[in-house]
Amino acid sequence: MSQDAPPSDRPARTLADIARLAGVSTGTVSRALAGSSLVNAETRERIQALAAAHDFRVNQMARRLRTQKTGVIGVVVPLGHERRQHLSDPFFMTILGHLADALTENGYDVMLSRVIPDAADWLERIVDSGMLDGVLLIGQSDQMEAIERVARRYRPLVAWGSSLPGQVHCAVGTENVAGGRIAAEHLIARGVRRIAFLGELRAPEIRARFEGVCAAAAAAGLPAPLQLDTHLASEMMEQEIAAHLTRHLDRIDGIAAGSDMIAMTTLRALADQGMAVPSDVPVIGYDDLPLGLQTVPRLTTVRQDIARGARAMVERLFARIAGQDAPSLVMAPELVVRDSA
Amino acid sequence: MSQDAPPSDRPARTLADIARLAGVSTGTVSRALAGSSLVNAETRERIQALAAAHDFRVNQMARRLRTQKTGVIGVVVPLGHERRQHLSDPFFMTILGHLADALTENGYDVMLSRVIPDAADWLERIVDSGMLDGVLLIGQSDQMEAIERVARRYRPLVAWGSSLPGQVHCAVGTENVAGGRIAAEHLIARGVRRIAFLGELRAPEIRARFEGVCAAAAAAGLPAPLQLDTHLASEMMEQEIAAHLTRHLDRIDGIAAGSDMIAMTTLRALADQGMAVPSDVPVIGYDDLPLGLQTVPRLTTVRQDIARGARAMVERLFARIAGQDAPSLVMAPELVVRDSA
DNA sequence: TCCCCTATTGCAATCGATTGCAACAAGCCC
DNA sequence: GGGCTTGTTGCAATCGATTGCAATAGGGGA
Numbered sequence: 001m002s003q004d005a006p007p008s009d010r011p012a013r014t015l016a017d018i019a020r021l022a023g024v025s026t027g028t029v030s031r032a033l034a035g036s037s038l039v040n041a042e043t044r045e046r047i048q049a050l051a052a053a054h055d056f057r058v059n060q061m062a063r064r065l066r067t068q069k070t071g072v073i074g075v076v077v078p079l080g081h082e083r084r085q086h087l088s089d090p091f092f093m094t095i096l097g098h099l100a101d102a103l104t105e106n107g108y109d110v111m112l113s114r115v116i117p118d119a120a121d122w123l124e125r126i127v128d129s130g131m132l133d134g135v136l137l138i139g140q141s142d143q144m145e146a147i148e149r150v151a152r153r154y155r156p157l158v159a160w161g162s163s164l165p166g167q168v169h170c171a172v173g174t175e176n177v178a179g180g181r182i183a184a185e186h187l188i189a190r191g192v193r194r195i196a197f198l199g200e201l202r203a204p205e206i207r208a209r210f211e212g213v214c215a216a217a218a219a220a221g222l223p224a225p226l227q228l229d230t231h232l233a234s235e236m237m238e239q240e241i242a243a244h245l246t247r248h249l250d251r252i253d254g255i256a257a258g259s260d261m262i263a264m265t266t267l268r269a270l271a272d273q274g275m276a277v278p279s280d281v282p283v284i285g286y287d288d289l290p291l292g293l294q295t296v297p298r299l300t301t302v303r304q305d306i307a308r309g310a311r312a313m314v315e316r317l318f319a320r321i322a323g324q325d326a327p328s329l330v331m332a333p334e335l336v337v338r339d340s341a
Numbered sequence: 342m343s344q345d346a347p348p349s350d351r352p353a354r355t356l357a358d359i360a361r362l363a364g365v366s367t368g369t370v371s372r373a374l375a376g377s378s379l380v381n382a383e384t385r386e387r388i389q390a391l392a393a394a395h396d397f398r399v400n401q402m403a404r405r406l407r408t409q410k411t412g413v414i415g416v417v418v419p420l421g422h423e424r425r426q427h428l429s430d431p432f433f434m435t436i437l438g439h440l441a442d443a444l445t446e447n448g449y450d451v452m453l454s455r456v457i458p459d460a461a462d463w464l465e466r467i468v469d470s471g472m473l474d475g476v477l478l479i480g481q482s483d484q485m486e487a488i489e490r491v492a493r494r495y496r497p498l499v500a501w502g503s504s505l506p507g508q509v510h511c512a513v514g515t516e517n518v519a520g521g522r523i524a525a526e527h528l529i530a531r532g533v534r535r536i537a538f539l540g541e542l543r544a545p546e547i548r549a550r551f552e553g554v555c556a557a558a559a560a561a562g563l564p565a566p567l568q569l570d571t572h573l574a575s576e577m578m579e580q581e582i583a584a585h586l587t588r589h590l591d592r593i594d595g596i597a598a599g600s601d602m603i604a605m606t607t608l609r610a611l612a613d614q615g616m617a618v619p620s621d622v623p624v625i626g627y628d629d630l631p632l633g634l635q636t637v638p639r640l641t642t643v644r645q646d647i648a649r650g651a652r653a654m655v656e657r658l659f660a661r662i663a664g665q666d667a668p669s670l671v672m673a674p675e676l677v678v679r680d681s682a
Numbered sequence: 683t684c685c686c687c688t689a690t691t692g693c694a695a696t697c698g699a700t701t702g703c704a705a706c707a708a709g710c711c712c
Numbered sequence: 713g714g715g716c717t718t719g720t721t722g723c724a725a726t727c728g729a730t731t732g733c734a735a736t737a738g739g740g741g742a
Contacts, residue, residue, distance in 0.1 A: 055465065055469070057465070057466060057469040057470065057471075058471075059406075059470075059471035060470045060471050060472045061402060061405055061406045061411065061471045061472060062406050062471070064402055065400075065402045065403050065406050070402065072452070075453075087434075087437065087438035087441050087442065090431070090434075090632075093428075093431070093434035093437075093438075096428065096434075097428035097434075100428050100453060100455055101428065101455070104454070104455060109452055109453075109454065109472075110452065110453045110454070111413070111450055111451065111452050111453070112416075112441060112450075112451045112452070112453045113445070113450065113451070114441055114442070114445060121396075124396065124398070125398060128396070128398040129398065129400075129401045130398075130399075130400035130401050130402045130403070131401045131402060131450075153352075235631075238634065238635075264635045265635055267635075267637060268634070268635045268636070268637060268639075271637045271638075290576075291632070293579065293609070294579075294605045294606055294608075294609045294636075295609070295635075295636075295637070296608065296609060296612045296636070296637045297612075298609075
């Protein structure tokens with residue numbers, strides 16, 4: 001190996017540089033670096049050593065253009081109904097973390113997009129960019145139409161969210177109506193008669209949960225629950241909830257929150273107003289985020305198995321990339337009783 | 342426009358398809374779609390209409406290979422010292438959210454990587470992939486050497502973390518020693534005499550905070566603080582902290598936590614043991630995450646202005662991409678007094 | 683009428699890799 | 713010794729866009 005140039009010489013940037021140095025063609029270098037058995041073991045090792053000595057790494061852009069595989073999955077958060085919602089929303093982040101873990105373990109990179117779907121073709125732009133091998137949507141927002149339209153022709157697409165009858169696109173999610181019912185039934189079993197539901201209904205998941213709550217109330221012969229809007233952006237949420245509580249607290253005796261974040265903020269607001277949870281007002285959340293374990297009191301909630309959901313999304317995506325079909329998954333929500341209700 | 346083919350005809354996938362349809366060359370189509378004034382206004386509009394009718398979008402991979410600009414920034418989380426830490430750690434997510442917002446506003450895409458730096462050249466692989474216009478590191482972990490090595494030759498790199506004397510790479514962060522001191526001084530002013538510090542010292546930021554706490558204690562003539570290790574992964578954290586507390590609670594009268602997450606968990610554990618915060622044991626956090634507003638009691642903490650830090654990182658990165666120089670930024674931490682201490 | 687200038691368009695090289703196919707040598711069998 | 717297989721390597725097309733330069737046509741001025 002006396003022919004080694006000093007590594008800092010002039011960085012070898014392309015296959016052609018290495019080829020020149022090694023006195024072979026670029027094709028051979030390409031094959032050698034790929035470990036192909038088509039090239040003589042000796043030359044292969046010589047080329048690999050040369051590449052290592054010169055800190056050479058193949059240009060992924062060129063490679064991916066040629067092979068038509070990018071090794072990148074887009075993880076897209078559509079913020080249709082709630083534009084102020086920040087990417088750092090704990091639910092997004094929890095599922096994003098699981099998705100990123102599963103994808104990197106499988107050798108894929110993650111391209112993260114937070115999209116405000118103003119343009120009608122926002123999703124087309126993403127899937128047709130040529131940059132992605134597949135797309136995972138975190139939530140369907142109010143963009144069912146756009147998603148369906150794209151899914152009809154673009155296979156490697158999986159969304160977190162609901163599966164409606166006749167739906168084309170593959171979705172993974174929980175039965176939100178059932179979850180809402182479970183939450184309300186638990187409150188009712190604890191003696192609650194006048195339920196308040198916190199959360200605004202433009203997001204389909206939240207709306208479904210509310211429907212479940214209403215169904216349970218109706219089934220128990222209770223008055224219709226009081227629905228109170230809440231922004232998901234945390235700055236505004238606290239004031240809104242506090243305002244709702246001061247106004248309506250005398251007319252309700254239990255709270256079903258549309259999400260754990262809403263429930264946490266409600267806990268906070270109730271503490272401010274001197275109300276004890278659960279003795280004065282029981283509160284139940286939805287999601288079962290890790291954070292629910294840290295609240296005081298610990299949050300009673302309806303569990304969506306986010307880790308399992310994320311794994312299922314990635315699994316289905318890979319199946320679809322491989323050309324197979326993959327059905328939607330609807331998981332059953334599960335009551336998690338802790339201390340807040 | 343009678344020559345329009347039905348949009349669903351056969352999707353036009355390349356510039357050449359559109360060129361054939363329009364009866365011009367690919368060069369003209371490329372220029373037309375770029376809105377270049379070199380092409381006749383009439384043809385330009387005709388081509389644009391044709392492209393729109395056929396749902397055509399340029400292949401970004403090819404475009405980026407040719408132009409040598411990717412429009413993608415890598416956001417990299419190195420997990421050197423704490424491999425179990427999950428991406429969904431609230432601090433990561435908060436800063437990631439701000440970074441993603443700033444980058445997308447500027448037309449860049451975000452490629453997210455969670456890296457366990459086993460291979461010595463983990464960072465080289467990222468910056469030399471040819472896929473990225475720049476790299477943002479969230480934290481330096483225990484990888485100062487690798488970062489310095491790469492930064493010497495790769496300009497568009499900015500890290501969140503500390504700026505040590507003589508450091509080559511551009512970093513944005515807060516003065517952790519000063520922050521630790523501020524936290525301890527606040528506890529001491531509230532009458533605390535035996536401080537416990539929760540957090541393990543392998544991460545340089547946490548270590549610096551602990552040093553600040555020690556300095557303040559020494560300056561006040563108090564005994565050396567008791568340092569207790571805590572994993573950052575939330576599942577283990579709670580049990581560890583609970584164990585620490587049962588063992589040491591009689592020997593301490595105030596707690597400085599290495600991060601807000603640790604502080605939140607501590608609040609939770611103290612509640613379990615029937616201790617009132619702050620009357621029995623004051624607790625102070627570090628970071629000022631949005632979550633601190635939702636705890637009961639509200640968290641007193643040392644603020645790092647994460648939003649400002651993220652903006653600064655992006656700003657500096659853009660300057661460096663443009664070939665300018667950009668100095669490191671060290672922000673002053675700030676005491677935020679709420680209810681827990 | 684001729685020439686030059688300008689507006690528009692096409693041609694072809696280029697970005698940096700991958701890969702099917704052809705070419706060549708060596709070795710083997712008959 | 714000729715023909716065939718096997719093992720290696722090079723050649724050149726290809727992925728899909730961008731862009732400098734050449735080419736063309738038409739208009740205007742002298």
